[in-house]
Structure formats: C-alpha cells, structure tokens
Amino acid sequence: MIRLGNVSKKFPTGNSALSDVTFSIDKGEFVFVVGPSGSGKTTLFRLFIREYIPTEGTIHIGEWDIGNLSDKYIPLLRKKIGVVFQDLKLLRDRTILENVMLPLDVVGMDDEEAEKKAIDILDQVSILDHKDKFPVQLSGGELQRAAIARALVFSPEILIADEPTGNLDATTSWEIVKLLHDINKTGTTVIMATHNTDIINSLAKRVLVLDKGKLVADEKKTPKEHKKD
Amino acid sequence: MRTVKKSIKQIRRTPFQALAAVFVMALTFLTISVFAFIVFGSAAIIKHAESTPQVTTFFKDEATPQDIEQLQKSLKDTGKVSSMRYVSKKDALEIYRTRIAKNDEYLMELVTEDTLPASLDIYTFDIADLDVIAKTVRNYDFIDDVQYSQDVVDDLKNWTSGIRTIGIVVIVVLIVESIFVMMMVIGFKVSQKRDEIDIMKLLSASNWYIRWPFVWEGIIYGVIGAMIGWIVATVGLLYATPFLETILESIPVLPASPLFLLGLVVFEILIAIFLGITASFLAVRRYLK
Numbered sequence: 001m002i003r004l005g006n007v008s009k010k011f012p013t014g015n016s017a018l019s020d021v022t023f024s025i026d027k028g029e030f031v032f033v034v035g036p037s038g039s040g041k042t043t044l045f046r047l048f049i050r051e052y053i054p055t056e057g058t059i060h061i062g063e064w065d066i067g068n069l070s071d072k073y074i075p076l077l078r079k080k081i082g083v084v085f086q087d088l089k090l091l092r093d094r095t096i097l098e099n100v101m102l103p104l105d106v107v108g109m110d111d112e113e114a115e116k117k118a119i120d121i122l123d124q125v126s127i128l129d130h131k132d133k134f135p136v137q138l139s140g141g142e143l144q145r146a147a148i149a150r151a152l153v154f155s156p157e158i159l160i161a162d163e164p165t166g167n168l169d170a171t172t173s174w175e176i177v178k179l180l181h182d183i184n185k186t187g188t189t190v191i192m193a194t195h196n197t198d199i200i201n202s203l204a205k206r207v208l209v210l211d212k213g214k215l216v217a218d219e220k221k222t223p224k225e226h227k228k229d
Numbered sequence: 230m231r232t233v234k235k236s237i238k239q240i241r242r243t244p245f246q247a248l249a250a251v252f253v254m255a256l257t258f259l260t261i262s263v264f265a266f267i268v269f270g271s272a273a274i275i276k277h278a279e280s281t282p283q284v285t286t287f288f289k290d291e292a293t294p295q296d297i298e299q300l301q302k303s304l305k306d307t308g309k310v311s312s313m314r315y316v317s318k319k320d321a322l323e324i325y326r327t328r329i330a331k332n333d334e335y336l337m338e339l340v341t342e343d344t345l346p347a348s349l350d351i352y353t354f355d356i357a358d359l360d361v362i363a364k365t366v367r368n369y370d371f372i373d374d375v376q377y378s379q380d381v382v383d384d385l386k387n388w389t390s391g392i393r394t395i396g397i398v399v400i401v402v403l404i405v406e407s408i409f410v411m412m413m414v415i416g417f418k419v420s421q422k423r424d425e426i427d428i429m430k431l432l433s434a435s436n437w438y439i440r441w442p443f444v445w446e447g448i449i450y451g452v453i454g455a456m457i458g459w460i461v462a463t464v465g466l467l468y469a470t471p472f473l474e475t476i477l478e479s480i481p482v483l484p485a486s487p488l489f490l491l492g493l494v495v496f497e498i499l500i501a502i503f504l505g506i507t508a509s510f511l512a513v514r515r516y517l518k
Contacts, residue, residue: 049431051431074433075433075434075435076433077433078431078432078433079433083431085431089424089427089428089431091425091428102428102429102432103432103433105231106429106432106433106434106435106438107433111231150432
C-alpha cells in the first residue's frame with residue numbers, strides 16, 4: 001500500500017528532516033511512528049500527502065509515485081489519505097458540523113447529502129451532540145474526535161493521526177486510541193505518531209522508530225515482548 | 230449559489246471595507262455615466278446641427294430692399310436653395326423679446342430695433358452645398374456676417390473631442406484606482422483567511438474553490454457600485470432635464486431615451502463585472518502560488 005525507497009528530505013535552509021528512509025506498510029495495518037520531537041514524523045506525513053516533495057528516493061501510495069504525481073491528482077490523493085493534523089486545523093469560526101462538512105463542500109457535494117454524511121460520521125466518533133458547537137467550546141478529546149471525523153468523511157484507505165493523544169489525559173488518550181483501533185478494524189490503514197510509550201507497549205502493533213530523520217527500528221511488538229518491556 | 234452565499238457572508242463580516250470598495254466603484258461609474266451623457270448628448274446635438282442645412286446671413290444697415298431681393302433671386306437661380314426666410318429688424322427684435330429676454334423689462338430695454346441686424350435664413354437641399362452658398366453670399370458688400378451650421382458643428386466637434394479626451398483620462402485613472410482599492414480590500418480578507426486557505430488546500434480544495442468566493446465578492450462590489458453610480462447620474466439628469474431643455478430649445482436630445490439609459494447600465498454592469506473579476510483575481514493570485 002505504502003512503499004518508501006531511500007527517501008530523504010532536505011529543506012532549502014540546509015536542514016535534513018529525513019535521511020535514507022525505506023519501509024513499506026501493507027493495506028489494513030496499524031502502525032505507530034515514534035521518535036522525539038524533530039525526528040521527522042510530521043515531515044514523513046507531509047510527504048505522504050504531497051505537501052512536501054522528497055529530495056531523494058521514491059514514495060508510492062498504491063500505484064501512484066507521489067514524488068512525480070501531477071498536481072491535478074493531489075486532490076484525489078488527499079481524498080485517499082485522511083489526516084488528523086497535530087494542531088487539528090479545525091476552523092474556529094465554523095461549527096463542528098461545518099468543519100466536518102468542509103471537505104465534502106470542497107468536492108462540491110450537495111449540502112443536504114454532505115450534512116447527512118457528516119452527521120453519520122460525528123455519530124460514529126460519538127460527538128454528534130456537539131455538532132452545533134464551535135471548536136472553542138469543546139474539550140481536547142472532543143476536538144480530536146472532530147478532527148478524526150473530518151479525516152474520515154471520504155472513507156479514506158489510509159488514516160494518518162499526528163500525535164492525536166499529545167495533549168490529552170490518560171483516559172481520553174485511550175478512548176482516542178480505541179477509536180482509531182476500531183477504524184483500523186474496518187480495513188482502513190492507520191498510521192499514528194505518538195510519544196506515549198504506555199499506548200505503544202499495550203498494543204501489539206508494528207512500531208517504526210525515527211531518530212534525527214533516520215529509521216532506527218522497525219519492529220512488531222508482541223504481547224510477550226510487551227511483558228519484557 | 231453556495232459560493233455567492235459565502236461571498237455575501239464575507240462582505241457582511243467587514244461592512245466598512247465593503248462600503249469603501251462600493252463607494253470608490255460608485256464614484257467611478259458616476260463619472261463614466263456623466264461623461265457618457267455629455268459625449269452622447271453632444272453627438273446628438275452635432276447630428277442635429279449637421280442635419281439642418283441652414284446659412285444665416287446678416288445684412289449691414291445700408292442694405293436696401295432691392296439688394297436683398299436681388300440676393301434672393303440669384304440664390305434661387307443656383308437651384309441649390311430649398312427655401313429662404315427674411316428676418317427684418319422688427320422680426321429680430323420680436324425673436325429677441327420672446328426667446329431671449331422673455332419679457333424681462335430690463336433686458337428688453339437694452340436692445341432696440343436698431344441694434345439688431347436684419348438677416349436671411351437660407352436652407353439648401355443638400356448639406357454639402359452650404360459651403361458654396363456661404364462663399365457666394367460673402368461676396369456681396371452689403372453682407373455683414375455669414376453663419377452656417379458647419380461652423381457650429383466644427384466648434385462642437387472640437388469641444389466634444391476635448392471633453393472626450395479629459396473623460397477618458399479621468400475614467401482610466403478612476404478605474405485603476407478602483408482596481409487598487411478592491412485589491413486592497415479583498416487582499417486584506419485573503420490574508421485574514423490565510424490559515425483557512427491552507428487548511429482547505431490540505432483538504433484537497435482546488436485553487437478555483439478557494440478563488441470563487443473572492444471573485445464573487447469583487448463582482449458584487451462592482452455591480453452595486455455601478456448601479457449606485459448610474460442611479461445617481463440618471464436621477465441628476467432627469468432632475469436637470471427641464472432646465473437643459475430650455476437651453477437646447479429645438480434640439481431633440483432630451484428627455485434621454487430609456488433605451489439609451491438601459492444600454493448604459495448594462496454596459497456599466499459588464500465593465501463592473503470585469504473590474505471585480507480582475508481585482509479579486511489579482512488579490513488572490515499571490516496567495517495561491
């Protein structure tokens with residue numbers, strides 16, 4: 001589903017965010033991407049959605065070579081990949097329902113149909129009661145759910161969540177992870193960046209470890225290893 | 230329709246900026262309308278003057294009735310003259326009293342029968358013959374002055390051409406100014422919405438999806454401004470029509486034809502749409518690169 005071959009990303013300032021990263025992720029996998037701040041997690045995600053272009057190497061999402069993808073296919077790529085951004089990127093002057101409807105509006109879906117779809121998804125992530133509230137009126141966990149709902153409106157094949165538990169308490173963090181886990185069970189590939197070792201250690205999932213832009217480990221946790229940890 | 234609603238919402242959130250943009254547009258179109266009235270009005274006056282083949286000859290006081298009769302006969306013999314009308318000193322005074330002095334005693338006292346010259350209005354079949362007739366008449370020594378419509382037409386043409394040049398310069402300056410003001414207003418809104426635009430792009434929005442509400446905003450400012458400018462100019466013209474009619478007398482320019490006014494507003498709206506699109510396009514372009 002996702003294949004990276006010797007991917008490097010250098011910025012014009014000379015900073016190297018990723019260096020010679022190679023891995024692949026199969027359809028339907030749940031993968032954690034871990035690493036300290038500045039290790040390249042967010043850069044990796046931005047490369048997936050073609051916000052950045054790799055300086056070297058190749059990225060394939062399905063059949064598409066992302067580095068050489070024509071601009072006209074970018075909207076299609078971004079429908080294929082739902083993203084929960086680290087800073088959520090919810091519009092402050094729009095209600096939660098309007099925020100979730102935004103990607104549907106962007107593709108020209110009829111208002112009534114878009115609203116119906118957005119309501120279904122808000123129900124799925126359990127914040128339907130807050131649909132008419134503005135982002136400032138919601139708690140951290142509820143905002144994460146709203147961002148997840150918006151990322152899911154196109155029923156994407158891949159869902160990327162960039163540190164969705166970053167500012168949440170333990171209970172809320174687990175609720176979000178459970179929600180992502182449930183989404184993964186429906187067949188969606190989920191890639192989640194996190195610092196939370198408790199969550200990583202408690203779930204027997206594949207973990208990609210980045211450090212200073214390099215992939216330093218690619219391992220699958222098992223319950224046994226979990227005990228050892 | 231949804232995009233238009235978004236634009237209206239955007240406009241309502243910043244009413245003073247919207248007013249600034251509409252006012253500058255209204256000023257531009259008010260000027261365009263006023264110059265259009267002047268240019269089309271003077272074109273109609275010129276046309277009327279050109280279609281009136283008339284030479285007026287003024288006689289010196291020493292001209293005898295025989296001289297005048299002889300002149301009339303020789304003019305008739307040319308075969309180019311359709312009719313002639315002799316205006317005696319007495320007739321001239323009567324014309325002065327009724328048309329100019331309008332029974333104003335002070336004005337009437339200023340002029341007596343002796344002050345005014347007798348004259349002969351000569352009408353030709355063909356406008357092209359006016360020049361020949363005027364030259365022929367000038368050769369008689371009892372003729373004081375010869376006026377014919379070509380002189381008036383030439384004068385009017387010079388004036389109109391001057392007004393048109395000034396009008397074009399003023400309109401071009403105002404159009405450039407309104408584009409800049411609209412670019413500033415829309416550009417400010419675009420910069421306020423920069424985060425939103427970034428988010429929309431991340432959510433797969435095309436450049437046109439982002440651009441359309443701003444383009445509509447420009448069109449709305451332009452069209453409202455054009456309507457206001459046209460309405461103010463038209464109301465002004467209708468208000469001034471009775472006064473202007475007394476000046477223009479027999480020249481059939483006023484009241485302005487409704488078809489002309491309708492044509493003008495349609496033309497102005499089209500220009501306004503073009504200006505709105507241009508200004509918003511330029512304002513958004515920077516942010517979509």
